[in-house]
Amino acid sequence: MERRPVFIITVPHAECLAEHLEAGFHTCDTLAVRAANELSAELVRIGAEVVGPIVGDTNRTVRGDLNRRVSRGSPFRVRVDREIRSAKLPFVLDVHSFDPGSGWDYSGPGEPLLVFLDGRERYGESGIPERIIGYLPRWLAERSSAGGSWKNDIVHAAVGLGARGAVLIEFSEAELGTVDKLREVIAPLSGAIVKI
Secondary structure, eight states, X not given: OOOOOEEEEEETTOOOOHHHHHHTOOOXXXXXXXXXXXXXXXXXXXXXXXXXXXXXXXXXXTSOOTTSGGGTTSHHHHHHHHHHXXXXXXXXXXXXXXXXXXXXXXXXXXXXXXXXXXXXXXXXXXXXXXXXXXXXOHHHHTTEEEXXXXXXXXXXXXXXXXXXXXXXXXXXXXXXXXXXXXXXXXXXXXXXXXXX
16 A cells, blocks of 8 residues: 655744734735645645644744744744654645745746745755646746745755655745635645655
8 A cells, every 4th residue: 555645834934913014024924824724635635644734833023933943942843843753754845925026036927926945055956846846737837936045944954854855835925815816726736746
């Protein structure tokens, strides 16, 4: 019997502060929890095992960014690390969302719908963002971008903890803010992810 793939979904920037939102500061990922829940449901529907979403409980301006090295040892990161160590070769999906004009390296039409980042010190070292994009339908691949940053510590640390891979996924808050638009992207995204 073939073993079902295991995915651990994290959402470190879920906690929003009303005063920041009212002032227009993007200190939380307003679409990330909804995207993570939709992604989790779709992965389960197509036969994967999912842990999470594991949702951060602090705003990054209050007690530090849960996706940075300095947050190792926080209750959120301890749980993430424990789940990675206890699962059988999990794949970590670190879910975020971005506001318009975030400045992603993207040359397609309008804003990208999805941005994939690896957590390696040298971009492209893992090849995971490019492989996911390669499995997406053309219409979605053309509205996606890939990059990397060692600052993404959940992704960076995951492989060292026993994960078979990890990727940070950014969802466009402007383009995917409705449930219908988000679900239109989630189904093909989930199909691409399970092929990795």
